[in-house]
Every structure is written in C-alpha cells, then in structure tokens.
Amino acid sequence: xxxxxxxxxxxxxxxxxxxxxxxxxxxxxxxxxxxxxxxxxxxxxxxxxxxxxxxxxxxxxxxxxxxxxxxxxxxxxxxxxxxxxxxxxxxxxxxxxxxxxxxxxxxxxxxxxxxxxxxxxxxxxxxxxxxxxxxxxxxxxxxxxxxxxxxxxxxxxxxxxxxxxxxxxxxxxxxxxxxxxxxxxxxxxxxxxxxxxxxxxxxxxxxxxxxxxxxxxxxxxxxxxxxxxxxxxxxxxxxxxxxxxxxxxxxxxxxxxxxxxxxxxxxxxxxxxxxxxxxxxxxxxxxxxxxxxxxxxxxxxxxxxxxxxxxx
Numbered sequence: 001x002x003x004x005x006x007x008x009x010x011x012x013x014x015x016x017x018x019x020x021x022x023x024x025x026x027x028x029x030x031x032x033x034x035x036x037x038x039x040x041x042x043x044x045x046x047x048x049x050x051x052x053x054x055x056x057x058x059x060x061x062x063x064x065x066x067x068x069x070x071x072x073x074x075x076x077x078x079x080x081x082x083x084x085x086x087x088x089x090x091x092x093x094x095x096x097x098x099x100x101x102x103x104x105x106x107x108x109x110x111x112x113x114x115x116x117x118x119x120x121x122x123x124x125x126x127x128x129x130x131x132x133x134x135x136x137x138x139x140x141x142x143x144x145x146x147x148x149x150x151x152x153x154x155x156x157x158x159x160x161x162x163x164x165x166x167x168x169x170x171x172x173x174x175x176x177x178x179x180x181x182x183x184x185x186x187x188x189x190x191x192x193x194x195x196x197x198x199x200x201x202x203x204x205x206x207x208x209x210x211x212x213x214x215x216x217x218x219x220x221x222x223x224x225x226x227x228x229x230x231x232x233x234x235x236x237x238x239x240x241x242x243x244x245x246x247x248x249x250x251x252x253x254x255x256x257x258x259x260x261x262x263x264x265x266x267x268x269x270x271x272x273x274x275x276x277x278x279x280x281x282x283x284x285x286x287x288x289x290x291x292x293x294x295x296x297x298x299x300x301x302x303x304x305x306x307x308x309x310x311x312x
C-alpha cells in the first residue's frame with residue numbers, strides 16, 4: 001500500500017492530518033500546533049504523550065505582557081518545534097492557532113502563523129516512506145526580523161508514560177583526552193533511582209509515581225536516542241557536527257522526564273541567522289516491533305538491544 005494522507009477528527013485536539021502506510025501511522029494537529037500527536041504501529045498504541053486534559057499550561061503576567069492578554073502555552077503532547085536557548089516566555093510561543101499544510105508526494109509541510117513577537121516563521125515537514133516504518137521529520141525556522149538573530153532548532157518528542165529512555169554515551173577512543181561531557185540541570189539528582197549509569201549507555205525510566213523532574217544532555221556523537229515501550233522500540237536519529245556551537249554547553253541530545261512523560265530531544269547548532277535566512281534540522285524516526293521490555297539496570301541486555309536494532 002502506498003502512503004495514505006487524509007484529514008480526520010482526533011478528539012480532543014480537533015482536526016488532524018493522518019499519514020499511514022502498512023507499518024506505521026502518524027497524525028499531525030491542524031487546529032493548533034503543529035504537533036505530531038500520534039506515531040504508532042498500524043493500529044497500535046501511541047508512542048506520543050497526549051495532554052488530553054490540558055494539565056501542562058503556562059500562563060501569567062509575563063505571557064500577557066509579551067504575547068497579549070490571556071496568552072498561554074500548552075504542551076498538547078506529541079512532537080513539537082522549539083528554539084534554543086530556552087527563555088520564558090519567548091520559547092513558549094502560544095501556538096494555539098490553525099496550521100496550514102501542503103502535500104507533495106509522501107511529504108507534507110505544516111506551516112503555523114508567524115511568531116510576531118519572536119519574528120520567526122517555523123515549518124514542520126514530515127515524509128513517510130512507503131515500504132517501512134521510517135519517517136523523516138524536518139524543522140525549519142526563518143528569521144523574519146530586519147536584524148540578525150542567534151538561535152538553534154530544538155525538536156522535542158514528548159513520549160508516553162511507562163517506557164524506558166536510552167541515551168548513548170560516546171565511545172570514541174580519545175587517548176589521553178576526554179571523550180565525554182554531561183550537562184545536568186539544577187533539579188537533576190544523580191542518585192535518582194529512575195536513572196542507571198552504564199559504561200556505554202544511560203537509561204532513564206519514566207515513572208508516573210515520581211513527581212520530581214530529571215534532565216541530562218550531552219554531545220551525542222552516536223546520533224540517536226531511543227524509547228522502549230509497547231513491546232516495540234522507537235528511535236530518533238539526528239546528526240552531530242564536531243566543533244559546532246551547541247546549546248547547553250555543547251548538547252545536541254537531551255532527555256527529560258517527570259511524572260507525566262519523558263522527552264527525547266535533539267538540538268541543532270546555535271547560529272547567527274540573518275534576516276530572511278532559514279535554519280534547518282532533520283530527524284529520522286523508526287519503530288521496530290516485537291522488542292521485549294528490558295530492565296534499565298540490565299546494561300548487558302540494553303547493549304545487545306542497541307547492537308541488534310540501532311547500531312547494526
């Protein structure tokens with residue numbers, strides 16, 4: 001079957017554009033966002049978190065003064081585009097308006113309204129392959145100001161509860177020099193029992209019973225992050241450009257979790273963007289079915305999983 005693309009209702013988020021083939025299905029919100037609100041095996045459970053009851057909303061005086069009265073940002077869930085560096089409220093643009101889209105073969109480009117306050121225009125392009133469960137997700141941000149701006153693209157996939165995030169450590173032999181750095185946020189407790197520190201991998205378990213947040217980031221030379229859930233494996237792949245200036249002291253990959261979800265995040269390099277110029281960053285997604293759950297402490301089993309399914 002070729003790729004099918006069609007509009008449908010997806011409660012409670014309104015109208016979405018569905019893209020599907022024999023292997024996977026994907027839905028992108030049209031009334032707000034855009035968000036890739038669903039990515040799953042055909043007929044399977046959603047890998048994306050859905051904020052159905054608007055439990056994650058930011059609002060207040062700083063939003064009203066920057067964006068206008070009664071402005072608010074809502075996560076909605078799913079996959080979104082943000083810009084780095086993270087600044088509140090600038091980063092938290094209230095993307096609550098309808099989204100336009102255009103179709104070209106197996107690709108769809110989603111274009112929300114320009115962010116007037118930030119003077120940026122973003123797009124999200126999704127390409128679904130015909131013959132496997134692979135999707136290409138490309139984000140762009142165009143500087144619409146009349147002066148240069150410096151920012152980077154930040155693609156955040158908000159994953160469903162009760163899975164296991166897998167973060168690869170760099171294994172490059174650097175001789176007498178270091179080959180790894182790690183960024184930690186002020187709320188990140190390195191003794192957090194959800195986190196297991198292995199020789200070559202770090203695992204982070206999403207646990208709905210734990211309220212506190214945890215976040216790590218690193219220069220991810222191996223170019224992937226993964227989420228194990230629903231007896232399947234979600235992998236996002238993204239590039240690492242050595243010597244480039246990345247946000248958060250050099251991070252192109254980050255992982256965050258709280259009681260509701262786990263985020264796996266890729267970041268482009270920070271760059272000065274001249275008026276009218278555009279930054280672009282691409283991720284490649286895949287779902288591998290029939291992958292048994294693995295305990296986050298079992299690094300030998302996780303290493304085998306990586307060797308069998310990610311770094312074959």
